[in-house]
Amino acid sequence: MFLRNYWYAAGFPEELGREFLARTFLNENVVMFRKEDGTPVALEDRCAHRRVPLSLGRLIGDTLECGYHGLQYDCLGKCTRIPGQERIPPKVAVRAYPMAEKHHFLWIWMGDTEKADEYLIPDYSILDRPGLRVSNIQFHMDAHVQLIIDNLLDLSHLTYVHGTTTGSPEISEVADVKTVRKGDAVQVLRWMENVPPAPAFQEFGGYTSNIDSWQVCEFRPPTYVRVSYGSAPAGRGIPDGDWYEDQGDWGFYVYHGLTPETEKRAHHYRYVAFKSGMGDAETIEEFRFQCDQIITEDSVLFPRQQVWIDRDPAETTVWDINSRVEIVHDGGLTVARQIVDNLLTKQQNGNRVNGRKSTKKGKRKSKKPARARAAAS
Numbered sequence: 001m002f003l004r005n006y007w008y009a010a011g012f013p014e015e016l017g018r019e020f021l022a023r024t025f026l027n028e029n030v031v032m033f034r035k036e037d038g039t040p041v042a043l044e045d046r047c048a049h050r051r052v053p054l055s056l057g058r059l060i061g062d063t064l065e066c067g068y069h070g071l072q073y074d075c076l077g078k079c080t081r082i083p084g085q086e087r088i089p090p091k092v093a094v095r096a097y098p099m100a101e102k103h104h105f106l107w108i109w110m111g112d113t114e115k116a117d118e119y120l121i122p123d124y125s126i127l128d129r130p131g132l133r134v135s136n137i138q139f140h141m142d143a144h145v146q147l148i149i150d151n152l153l154d155l156s157h158l159t160y161v162h163g164t165t166t167g168s169p170e171i172s173e174v175a176d177v178k179t180v181r182k183g184d185a186v187q188v189l190r191w192m193e194n195v196p197p198a199p200a201f202q203e204f205g206g207y208t209s210n211i212d213s214w215q216v217c218e219f220r221p222p223t224y225v226r227v228s229y230g231s232a233p234a235g236r237g238i239p240d241g242d243w244y245e246d247q248g249d250w251g252f253y254v255y256h257g258l259t260p261e262t263e264k265r266a267h268h269y270r271y272v273a274f275k276s277g278m279g280d281a282e283t284i285e286e287f288r289f290q291c292d293q294i295i296t297e298d299s300v301l302f303p304r305q306q307v308w309i310d311r312d313p314a315e316t317t318v319w320d321i322n323s324r325v326e327i328v329h330d331g332g333l334t335v336a337r338q339i340v341d342n343l344l345t346k347q348q349n350g351n352r353v354n355g356r357k358s359t360k361k362g363k364r365k366s367k368k369p370a371r372a373r374a375a376a377s
């Protein structure tokens, strides 16, 4: 079960051209391409005739022709030609998904078409900011998207997973951590005072003595996560104003586009944004390399964690992980899961009302969270 009335990252703009790009989002197979004028298009990747992937067909102008029996579709998914017959029944169509291109991401709307509004695309506008360079990478993780969100909201793992770059013992041991919920968003703020700089902060920030260092991780539903790192020579104190924006003398921003492919697989599109004048070309290349190394180190964990959850004799699930211990660093991810759970429950109740299944008097409501109900079904 996934939250549907949201924009999800579908990839990077430079990936999309006149060739078909076939991907699965939220268990739905989608074929994407650009129209002749460059507008991105997304259609259900399943012919209305015999269910063959349309991505095996071809583009003729802005018309998609199925590669099996030649049915043709326009960019709204409507069938416009059936070879050998004049009559085209009006119901012959495939689903069309709204698409948008913003903040260096392609976005796809996976919910009710009439609710798609580009205003709802998350504010990743820092990626457009002059003076910042961006670097991107993508992964397909064999794991549920929520395991990746858990990871991004608990940076205590930097100490153990990224010890050669951004990790240091102080991040998990001495940081002052605050979890702040604002509506349906949650921020985890981590403040470290007078600590030795982690290796990447020495190498790229140029620090030779202790620093004050801060990190802000922010989650918004369904899967939007952005992280900011900042630092300054020890003693300057807590930044005034927005910690997220303030990078002190050295820091960087990380933006994640996370889209469930299935319950056990996720797309992960990631940008790092950093100051253009951070160093010479070689330094910048090394920084990019280390950023990619960091996400690669994480990517090794998720599939194993997923398999181990699946094999758990206690029959845990990603939604009902039934951890034997909740640790001090779990605050942010626990709140994020509560936010998603509430929204899934609302979505489920809305579906029931629309489907007129839940209004019978006397029908008992399950007390289980929406995620647990979905996992058990």
Ligand code: FES
Residues within 6 Å of the ligand: 047, 048, 049, 050, 051, 052, 066, 067, 068, 069, 070, 071
């Ligand atoms: S399966 Fe597409 S035209 Fe027959």
Ligand SMILES: [Fe+2]
Residues within 6 Å of the ligand: 151, 157, 158, 161, 162, 294, 295, 298
């Ligand atoms: Fe990590």
